[in-house]
Amino acid sequence: MSKSAYVGRLPQGVSKQELEDHFKTFGRVVEVRLMSNFGFVEFETVDDVEAACRGLDGKDFMGERLIVERARDSSRRRDAYDPMGRPPPRGPPRGRGVRVSVVGINQSTSWQDLKDFGRQGCENVMYADIDHYTGNGVIEFPSMADAEDAIRRLSGSEIQGVPVKLELQAVRSILRRG
The missing domain is CATH 3.30.70.330 (RRM (RNA recognition motif) domain)
Structure with a gap:
């Protein structure tokens, strides 16, 4: 424990x-x-x-x-690596929820930190990932309402002392699913 x-x-x-x-x-x-x-x-x-x-x-x-x-x-995270040394999956396959872009992430921020940050805006975080090369991340929520609520609550916040910008990603994939 x-x-x-x-x-x-x-x-x-x-x-x-x-x-x-x-x-x-x-x-x-x-x-x-x-x-x-x-x-x-x-x-x-x-x-x-x-x-x-x-x-x-x-x-x-x-x-x-x-x-x-x-x-x-x-x-749990350390023990979950597979025999080839690959980390566990970080959530469901992409495209199942509503994505929020997080711009301006510090290089030392992990995807776990980003997911925890997302949970401050809405407890229902489905997925989080970071592209350290660009300094951008993505947090996926199950619904548009959850994503909008998270953006509202986290707007102007910082991750590890660095201010970040949150933006709703294009809703093309949401509209295709009907």
């Missing part, structure tokens, strides 16, 4: 130290990783992360109502 908590809706400009100080009442904090307006806090024990999730989810922190939930176990 993961010893990390996902922390969403972080206030802009929050420091690692401020976040650690806020969480340390629930146990020894091993590591704090900040993205833009979300991050991860790793504890020494599973009990500590569970206590932090119960105690801080939905609570106010520096003017923002935090989302605090247990992070997914990262060992």
Whole structure:
């Protein structure tokens, strides 16, 4: 089980130290990783992360109502590689949902970071991928309403301290499916 908590809706400009100080009442904090307006806090024990999730989810922190939930176990990703060393598929085949382009992504951003970023706008992220050569990414949502909601919520946001632009991709494929 993961010893990390996902922390969403972080206030802009929050420091690692401020976040650690806020969480340390629930146990020894091993590591704090900040993205833009979300991050991860790793504890020494599973009990500590569970206590932090119960105690801080939905609570106010520096003017923002935090989302605090247990992070997914990262060992699933490492163990999922096939015998040839290829990573697991990142979602359903392309073209099954509504795509949002994300422009201006930092080179160090992973597709997992992008997918987590997308979930801040709408929990229903089907797929995410990044072209590090162009610095652009794509997040796929199951419906137009989900995609538009994510764009509205994430507009003007940053990923790993870098501002990104979100745009709805052409709806040609949606219209073909009727």
